[in-house]
Structures are given as C-alpha cells and as structure tokens.
Amino acid sequence: MASGRSATSSTVTSGSASRSESRSEQMLIVMSWLREYVEGLPPTRAVADALIRAGFEVEGLRGVGSDVSGVVVGEIVDFEIVETKKKAVRWCQVRVAAGEASSAPGVRGIICGAHNFAVGDRVAVALPGAMLPGGFAITARKTYGHVSDGMICSARELGIGDEHDGILVLPPSAPLGADVTELLDLVDEILDIAVTPDRGYALSVRGIAREAATAFALPFTDPGAPRSGQAAAGEGAAGEAYPVVVEDTAGCDRYVARVVTGVDPAAVTPLTWSRRLALAGMRPISVPVDVTNAVLLGLGQPLHAFDRAKLTGAIIVRRAEAGETLRTLDGVERTLDPEDLVIADDTGPIALAGVMGGASTEISTQTTDIVLEAAHFDPISVARTARRHRLSSEASRRFERGVDPALAPVAAATAVDLLVELAGARPAAGVTDLDHRPAVAPVPLPLREPERLAGRPYSAEVVRRRLADVGCTVVGPAAGSAADSAAGEGVLVVSPPSWRPDLTRPADLVEEIVRLEGYDTIPVTLPLLPAGRGLTAAQRMHRAVGRALAYAGLAEVLTLPFVAADAADALSLPAEDKRRLAVRVANPIAEDAAYLRTTLLSGLIAAAVRNIGRGQQDLALFEIGRVFRELPGAPVRVPTPPVDRRPSAEEVAALDSVLPRQARHVAALLTGRREPAGWSTPGREADWADAVDAAQVVAEAVGLTLTVNAGDAMPWHPGRCAELTVGGRLVGFAGELHPRVLGDAGLPPRTVALELSLEVLVEAATAAPPIVAPVISTYPPADRDVALVVPTQVPVAEVTQALREGAGDLLESLTLFDVFEGAQVGAGQRSLAFGLRLRAADRTLTAAEANAVRDAAVDLAAQRTGAALRA
Structure with missing residues (x-):
C-alpha cells in the first residue's frame, strides 16, 4: 500500500545485473516485445506449442495485468x-x-x-x-x-x-x-523457456522471434542485421574513436567501443521500458543500465558501460598478471588468475571480461560521459573465469553458450540510439571496431544425409529451405539438376550463420532440418535387435543372492559410494589393511565425501544410524555393490586418446591401468530383535550366529557351503568373529562388530555384520561341478547321535567335515544340536553333540550297518581332530 513509503535512491550497478527470477538456462519472453519483432503471431498458446514442436522446453505461460x-x-x-x-x-x-x-x-x-x-x-x-x-x-x-x-x-x-x-x-x-x-x-503474457546449453542464441527475444517466425512462415526482419551505411571495422576520425588495444585476440576476437556524452543523470527510464525489463526478470535501475539490459535481452549481446571520466588511458584486453586484484561490482575484492581475461587501462584491471565490471569505473548518478563496450569473448575463457571466481552473471551465461560475434557493432549502435532517445546523450562520431574473427569453414552436407540419419526422406527443396530458415548460406547443385534428382546425389556446401556456432558438422545441420520439419513426422519403428542370450551366470547369481537375503527377512539398501577421508579410522582398520588404500575423487561433491568406499560396511553403518535416529530400532539391512581399491604403483595420469578414431588396444590398456580395482561385495548388518516378541514368545536379539546364518544363505543361493572358522579381523569383535572360506579361499567375515566401532558410530551393543566377496563366490560356484539332484529313497532312515569331546581350539568345521567323510554315502544329513563346556568335560575341552541321519536308496539299514557307519565317522574324527566319545 502507499501508506508508509519513503523515497530512497537506488545504487547504480552493472549493466549485467543478475535476473532474480531466472535460472542460468531460463529466458522469460515478454509477448508484446516478441510481437514487435514478428508481426501477425497467433495467440500465445499457439506460439508456445510451436516452440515445443521445434524442440524448446516451454516450462510455463502466465498472464499479467489482467487482474488489475x-x-x-x-x-x-x-x-x-x-x-x-x-x-x-x-x-x-x-x-x-x-x-x-x-x-x-x-x-x-x-x-x-x-x-x-x-x-x-x-x-x-x-x-x-x-x-x-x-x-x-x-x-x-x-x-x-x-x-x-x-x-x-x-x-x-x-x-x-x-x-x-x-x-x-x-x-x-x-x-x-x-x-x-x-x-x-x-496486460501482457510471459513465456518461460528453458534454453539448452547449445542454443545460446535463444537467450534473447531476437533468437526466439526467428524461431517463431519460422514456425508460422511469417516474415522476419532481423534486428541484429548490419545497418546500411554502418562504418567499417576500425573506421572513424582520428581522436574520435576511443583507443582500444587487444593483446589476446584468441580470448577476444572482436571489440567494439562507442562513446556518448551529455547523458542526463536525472533522466528516468520510461514506464514501457521499465515494465518490459521487470517482466523479463530484470530490475530497472537507471537509464544507462536499463539500456544495456534492454539490448542484452532484445538482441542477446552483453554490453558494459564505463564511466569515461574514470578511465585512464586506452582500454586494453589482456590476461591478468600474477598478483593483480580487482574489486568487482558486487563489492568483492578478487585475486586474479593469470588465465583470467581482463579489461584494463593504465591503472590496471577494470573488469573481468564477459563476467562483471569493476567498481572503479562503474557508472553512477553523476555520470555524463560513457564508453560502451560490445565485444565477443571466448566461451571457454569466460566459463572458466566465472567458475573460478564463483561469479555467474547474465553476460557470462550468454558468452558461455555462444554470442553472435557479428552482433557487436549493431548492439552498440542500438544502445547509443536508446541513450540519445531516453537520456539526451550525444554520440561521438568515431567507432572502435577491432575485428580478429577467424574465417568459419563451411560444412559439406550430402543430400542423402538427413534421410540416412532420421529414417525418413527429405527432398532437396526441403533441405535447402530449412537450412535457409536457420540462417545458413547454401551452395550446391541447383534445384532440378541431375545431382538433385530422385537419387538424391550431390553435396551441399553450407555456411552456418554467425549466431549458430554450434553448427559444425553435418549431423548438426541434419538436426536442424529434422527439428524444423517436426520430430513428430519421423516414423515410429522399433529397431530389430539380435536375439539375446539372457543374463550371464554371474548376473543370475547376483540376483539370486539378493532374492535369498530378502526372503530371509533382510531389507536391501543402496548407499552412496562416497566416504570421508577418515572412514577407515571409523572402522579402526589397522595401518597395513588394504582397505585403507582409498581412491580420492577428482571433483568431490563435498569434502566429507571425497573418497570411494573400500568396504560396504561404512554405508550400512551410516544407514543403520540414520534409521535408529528415526525410531527404527530393529534392523536387518543388506547391500550388494562395488568397492574400490587403489592399485599400488598405478600411473596417476595417462594421455587422453583422440576422438577421431577407435583407441588402440594399448591405449585402452593404459586407460584401464589407472582405474581402481572394483570388486563386487555383499554385506549385511543386523541390530535389535531378530525375532519379534509375541504373545507366546519374548522375542530374540540378533547375535553373531545370525550373521553367520545370513552368510550361509548367500552361499547356498549360488550352490555353495561356507566353511566357518574362528577369525580375527577389524571391525569385528576378536572373540566373536567367524572367518568364512570356500575351497580354502577366503570369502569374508561375519560376527559381532567391535565395541569401539559401535561406540564411535552410535550403534547399539552386540550389533552384528558380515561382508563377503561375491567375486570369490561366483568363481567358486562356476568352477564347481554341476549339482546332481539327490536320489529320494522310499526306505526309512536310521538316526544316530554322537557326543564328541574335543579341545576348544579345534574348529567345529573340522569335526563336521571329518564326520561327513567318515560316514560316506549313507549319510543323508548331519546336524550339530548341542555345544557344552564345563567341569564335566574338563578344562580346555568342549562337547559337541551331532545327529546323523542315515539312509540307503535300495534297502532298509540294519542296526549293525547304522552303527558301523557311526563308528567309522567317529574314528575318522578322532584321527583328524583328537575327538573322543563322551562317556
């Protein structure tokens, strides 16, 4: 409301004022402005639909003023x-x-x-x-x-x-x-268009107007075309043109400078222009700034205005020198990099070329004489400078995507005309135009290329017309010539327009033809694919492992592969542990996630802590994923192979040599209750045996059985850790996590976990002989129990293996059902009670036969492990 307002003055800022409403790829098109460039446009909804068909992302259409x-x-x-x-x-x-x-x-x-x-x-x-x-x-x-x-x-x-x-x-x-x-x-309407990085020309009303005129076959007079009678490059009376020296012609291949004097500091931007700028997302500030922004939005050429009274000597375009600094218009003192392209005068840098001006030469409410800069800067140089200083502006976003290098003199002349009209300025007669643009090579386009790439025929007339709509100059076989016959032979020589630096290959030209003709005109046909061979054996095993763990009641999680530098310390891994050989990411998303994981446990522990913090106390999680291990002695960097040919076998091997080893693992973590409490049972907490059972579930999913021995490896508890092997090869570990690790992570006591190498399991399963289906016997079994006393240091797995081999083919199953330690069996001894189920396929076993099998099994166990029958 009007009540409570107080008049204040605005501070004049750069002509590249940032747009508060837009993202870097967004362009707000004011329809009244667009209709000035293209007469006869249909309703805005039809314009939006046509732009969508032409490949633009129209994100929104809104009306303004109709509610007033x-x-x-x-x-x-x-x-x-x-x-x-x-x-x-x-x-x-x-x-x-x-x-x-x-x-x-x-x-x-x-x-x-x-x-x-x-x-x-x-x-x-x-x-x-x-x-x-x-x-x-x-x-x-x-x-x-x-x-x-x-x-x-x-x-x-x-x-x-x-x-x-x-x-x-x-x-x-x-x-x-x-x-x-x-x-x-x-009353007006606004189109909100997301512009892709390859279409920098569309970040202007001029660029969208050309597309709209083409879509509706309407006449279009290019406002960026050179004016008749315009001075040639470098022309102007001595002493009238402002002196400019371009030392780095690679970073700046064109620089235009115009001088205006007698600017009225009290001039106010007319409401029509201020409203137009506001609807396009820019805040009206003052006539000079608003003029540069109007040219930026209308034509797509960034301009910068220097206060002539604050300049000392000639303008110089060069690279920054080591140690130079510049206070930009946002008030930040910036230390320049030698790769930064800067605008300087005799006092030093006065602007970051194509990014932002400097505070020392900014225009103010007292400025009367202005030097206008309209230049073309190298996109890569501007992009690197903007990212190096974390400084994105409307100018830099356009230069990064490609600005028309032929537009600079027209944009400067347009800005001068507006300053004369709106601020009573007087233009100086001289024009500084330093043009070092390299010649653009034409692109050969075979007439059959559009059909070959798009899958539908395009006549030579359509190809020529669509290339002309884009602005290309086409030279080639004349229409109706022999080379332009139904056979479609012949090659067109196409010169892309200056505002389309992205058109460098025949495929780029074909894309424009297809886009303007309509993607919806391309027939929808599914490609004929060769018959597949299905999943590989390893892929089937990986899926079987995941299904088996899910059936066992574990929930799968997917965690990020990035960890902090102290991830190994959090797991208390020894200094010599290979899991400490972590690979650092070149461009990490955050410093606390700058390394690739060497174990899946880091992610599982983080996921468990997050769930517990949200009230979920009973957890059974698993993950299947890759871990990354740095290869000692691997080269840090190899030359990048060229892109114009297939890399040789030696080049591919060199690239592979720098990659870390990427093994696939499976890991699980269980905490809280493994069996929930009910009306009939009190429930059961997860313990080390559940981790071992889960490991056996993984092995059984690929047709293997793990051998369990006592283990000692961090981050597991030294007395409650199982070492898991298959065929003598280490597969992984399972058991209770170390109390120190649990305390540091904030997990409950007695949390258990496992981690296995899927690669070892898959290799063992692939090398194992095919599984033979068991013979189902119709004869009754014979059950025998034995209790063996063995030293406590003897692994249960060795006793079990001896009993299996001693019992021979008549053994159907072997079960350990009791473990006892106490005074009755003696110090350093324990009792292991096994149940043996015996069965023959062709007869009923007699008691003598069953006892003989039992005795043979006990004798072999006694020979191998020193076991004795418990009295």
Whole structure:
C-alpha cells in the first residue's frame, strides 16, 4: 500500500545485473516485445506449442495485468502533512476527473505515506472497488483521522516492478481519468523457456522471434542485421574513436567501443521500458543500465558501460598478471588468475571480461560521459573465469553458450540510439571496431544425409529451405539438376550463420532440418535387435543372492559410494589393511565425501544410524555393490586418446591401468530383535550366529557351503568373529562388530555384520561341478547321535567335515544340536553333540550297518581332530 513509503535512491550497478527470477538456462519472453519483432503471431498458446514442436522446453505461460481493474490517472491537487507518533503521512486531495474544481465530487481525499510527489503530479489512483494483483481489493477506510477514499499506487502494487519506496509518478501528458491498465499496457503474457546449453542464441527475444517466425512462415526482419551505411571495422576520425588495444585476440576476437556524452543523470527510464525489463526478470535501475539490459535481452549481446571520466588511458584486453586484484561490482575484492581475461587501462584491471565490471569505473548518478563496450569473448575463457571466481552473471551465461560475434557493432549502435532517445546523450562520431574473427569453414552436407540419419526422406527443396530458415548460406547443385534428382546425389556446401556456432558438422545441420520439419513426422519403428542370450551366470547369481537375503527377512539398501577421508579410522582398520588404500575423487561433491568406499560396511553403518535416529530400532539391512581399491604403483595420469578414431588396444590398456580395482561385495548388518516378541514368545536379539546364518544363505543361493572358522579381523569383535572360506579361499567375515566401532558410530551393543566377496563366490560356484539332484529313497532312515569331546581350539568345521567323510554315502544329513563346556568335560575341552541321519536308496539299514557307519565317522574324527566319545 502507499501508506508508509519513503523515497530512497537506488545504487547504480552493472549493466549485467543478475535476473532474480531466472535460472542460468531460463529466458522469460515478454509477448508484446516478441510481437514487435514478428508481426501477425497467433495467440500465445499457439506460439508456445510451436516452440515445443521445434524442440524448446516451454516450462510455463502466465498472464499479467489482467487482474488489475479500477485504476485511473489522477492529479495531486493539494496535500497536507499529518504528523503521527511513528511517521508523517500526507492527506492528499486527488482529482480523478478532468475539468472539475477542487471542491467537485471528482476530488478525493487519500492518505499516502510516500513523499516523492508534488502538487500537479499525475499518479495512478485505485478507486474503491478496484482490484490489484493478487486479488487485493481496494475499499474506503478510516485511517489517521481521515477517510482514505482509495489508494495511490506504487509500481510494485501495480505489478510492473519492484520499486515500492515511492508512488508511481506518471508523465504529465497522461490523460486525467484514463484507465491505467490501457495507458501502460499492463496486460501482457510471459513465456518461460528453458534454453539448452547449445542454443545460446535463444537467450534473447531476437533468437526466439526467428524461431517463431519460422514456425508460422511469417516474415522476419532481423534486428541484429548490419545497418546500411554502418562504418567499417576500425573506421572513424582520428581522436574520435576511443583507443582500444587487444593483446589476446584468441580470448577476444572482436571489440567494439562507442562513446556518448551529455547523458542526463536525472533522466528516468520510461514506464514501457521499465515494465518490459521487470517482466523479463530484470530490475530497472537507471537509464544507462536499463539500456544495456534492454539490448542484452532484445538482441542477446552483453554490453558494459564505463564511466569515461574514470578511465585512464586506452582500454586494453589482456590476461591478468600474477598478483593483480580487482574489486568487482558486487563489492568483492578478487585475486586474479593469470588465465583470467581482463579489461584494463593504465591503472590496471577494470573488469573481468564477459563476467562483471569493476567498481572503479562503474557508472553512477553523476555520470555524463560513457564508453560502451560490445565485444565477443571466448566461451571457454569466460566459463572458466566465472567458475573460478564463483561469479555467474547474465553476460557470462550468454558468452558461455555462444554470442553472435557479428552482433557487436549493431548492439552498440542500438544502445547509443536508446541513450540519445531516453537520456539526451550525444554520440561521438568515431567507432572502435577491432575485428580478429577467424574465417568459419563451411560444412559439406550430402543430400542423402538427413534421410540416412532420421529414417525418413527429405527432398532437396526441403533441405535447402530449412537450412535457409536457420540462417545458413547454401551452395550446391541447383534445384532440378541431375545431382538433385530422385537419387538424391550431390553435396551441399553450407555456411552456418554467425549466431549458430554450434553448427559444425553435418549431423548438426541434419538436426536442424529434422527439428524444423517436426520430430513428430519421423516414423515410429522399433529397431530389430539380435536375439539375446539372457543374463550371464554371474548376473543370475547376483540376483539370486539378493532374492535369498530378502526372503530371509533382510531389507536391501543402496548407499552412496562416497566416504570421508577418515572412514577407515571409523572402522579402526589397522595401518597395513588394504582397505585403507582409498581412491580420492577428482571433483568431490563435498569434502566429507571425497573418497570411494573400500568396504560396504561404512554405508550400512551410516544407514543403520540414520534409521535408529528415526525410531527404527530393529534392523536387518543388506547391500550388494562395488568397492574400490587403489592399485599400488598405478600411473596417476595417462594421455587422453583422440576422438577421431577407435583407441588402440594399448591405449585402452593404459586407460584401464589407472582405474581402481572394483570388486563386487555383499554385506549385511543386523541390530535389535531378530525375532519379534509375541504373545507366546519374548522375542530374540540378533547375535553373531545370525550373521553367520545370513552368510550361509548367500552361499547356498549360488550352490555353495561356507566353511566357518574362528577369525580375527577389524571391525569385528576378536572373540566373536567367524572367518568364512570356500575351497580354502577366503570369502569374508561375519560376527559381532567391535565395541569401539559401535561406540564411535552410535550403534547399539552386540550389533552384528558380515561382508563377503561375491567375486570369490561366483568363481567358486562356476568352477564347481554341476549339482546332481539327490536320489529320494522310499526306505526309512536310521538316526544316530554322537557326543564328541574335543579341545576348544579345534574348529567345529573340522569335526563336521571329518564326520561327513567318515560316514560316506549313507549319510543323508548331519546336524550339530548341542555345544557344552564345563567341569564335566574338563578344562580346555568342549562337547559337541551331532545327529546323523542315515539312509540307503535300495534297502532298509540294519542296526549293525547304522552303527558301523557311526563308528567309522567317529574314528575318522578322532584321527583328524583328537575327538573322543563322551562317556
């Protein structure tokens, strides 16, 4: 509302002011501006649909101004100051109808808190019953001891800008009582277009206008075309053109400078231009800044304005010197890199080329003489400078994507014309235009190439017409010639336009032809694929492992492969442990995730801690993924092979030599209750045996059985760790995690985990003989139990293996059902009770036969492990 406003001055900033509403690839197109470039455009929705068909991402369409009504032009007849405890406001008499005296009904009393107006000014008055943007209804209300019969509006309250510290003062010529909506053309529409990085030309009204004109076959007069009679490069009377020296022609292949004098510092940007800039996402600031922004949005050429009085000597385009600094327009003192391209004068750097100007030469409210810069900078150089200084601007975003190098003199001339029109400036006669652009090589395009790549025929006439729509110059077989026959022979020589630096190959030209003809015209045909062989054996085993663990009640998680530098310390891994050989990522997303994991346990522990913190106490998690181990002695860097041919076997081997070893593992973590409590059972906490059982589930999924021995490896508890092997090869470990690791991570005591190498399991399963289906016997089994006393240091797996071999083919199953240690069996001894189920396929075993098998099994166990039958 108008009440409470106070007039303040704005600080003049760079002509490359950042757009508050847009992302780096976003362009807001004001439709009234677009229609000035292309006459006869259909409704905006049809324009949006046509641009979508042409390959643009139109993210939104919104109307503005249609929700404003009841706002008319009024005149300040008189006012008086009303003092309050907090501030002074004005009780204004405002005439809203022409030809009426101050005492007539057309004069209304309105309270206003702003002070930036005088008697006789024309203002926008919202009468009672009026509607402002956002559905804000105006009514007469009593305030500060008066009845305020309406509201005097600011630019922001009308939705035409961000200015709200003062009311909107209209030109004196504004007709009294006229509808402000019609007077200011408030009703408009905005297209929100996401521009892909290869289409820098579309970051301008000019670029979108060309596409819209092509889509509807409408005439288009290019506002960026060279003007007739324009001075040639470098032409101008001696002493009139501003002196410029380009030392780095690779970083700046064209530099245009124009001088204007006599700029009126008090000039105000007209409402039509300020509204247009605001709708396009830029804040109106001052006439010089608004002019550079208008050219930037309209033509796509970034400009920069220097205060001529603050320049010392000639403008120099060069690379920065070591140790040089520059305070940019955002107030930051920046240390320059020798690779930074800078604009300098005799005092040193005054701007980061193509990125942002310097504070020492910025224009201000006292500036009267201006040097305008319109240049073409190397996209890669600008991109690196912007990222090096973490400084993105409207200018840098356009230079990175490619600005038309032929546009600089036209853009500079357009800006000069606007400064003359809006600020009363006088242009200097001289023009500095240093042109070092290299010649652009034409692109050969076989007439059959569009059909070959797109899969549908395109006539030579269509190919030529669409390339001309893009702006290309086409030289080749004339229409109707023998080379242009139905056979489609012949090659066109195509010269892309200066605003399309992305068109460098025949495929680029074909893409333009296909895009403009319509992607929807390409027939939808599925390619014929060769018959597949299905999943590999290893892939089937990986999936079988995942299904088996899920069936066993574990939940699969997918964690990020990035870990912190102290991940190995968190697991208390020994200094010589190979899992400490972590690979650092060249460009990490964060310093606490700068290394690749060497074990899956780091991610599982983090996932468990996160779940416990959210109230989930009972967990059974598993993950299948790759771990990365640095190869000692591997080269740090190898030459990058060329892209114009297939790399040789030696080059591929060299590339592979720098890659870390990427093994596939499976890991699981269990904490809390493994079996939930119920009405009949108290539940059971997960223990080390559950980790071993889960490991056996993994092995059984690929047709193997693990051998379990006592192990000792971090991060497991030294007394509750199982070493798992198959065929004598180490597969992994399972058991209870070390208390120190649990305490550091914040996990509950007795949390258990396992980690196995899937590669070892798959190799063992692949090398194992095929599994033979067991013979199902119809004869009854014979069960025998044995209790063996063995030293405690003898692994159970050795006893089990001896009993299996001793029992021979008649053994159907062997089960360990009891383990006992105590005084009854002696110190250092333990009792292992096994159940043997014996069965023959062709007969019923006699008691003597069953006892003989049992005795043979016990005898072999005694020979190998020193076991003795328990008395």
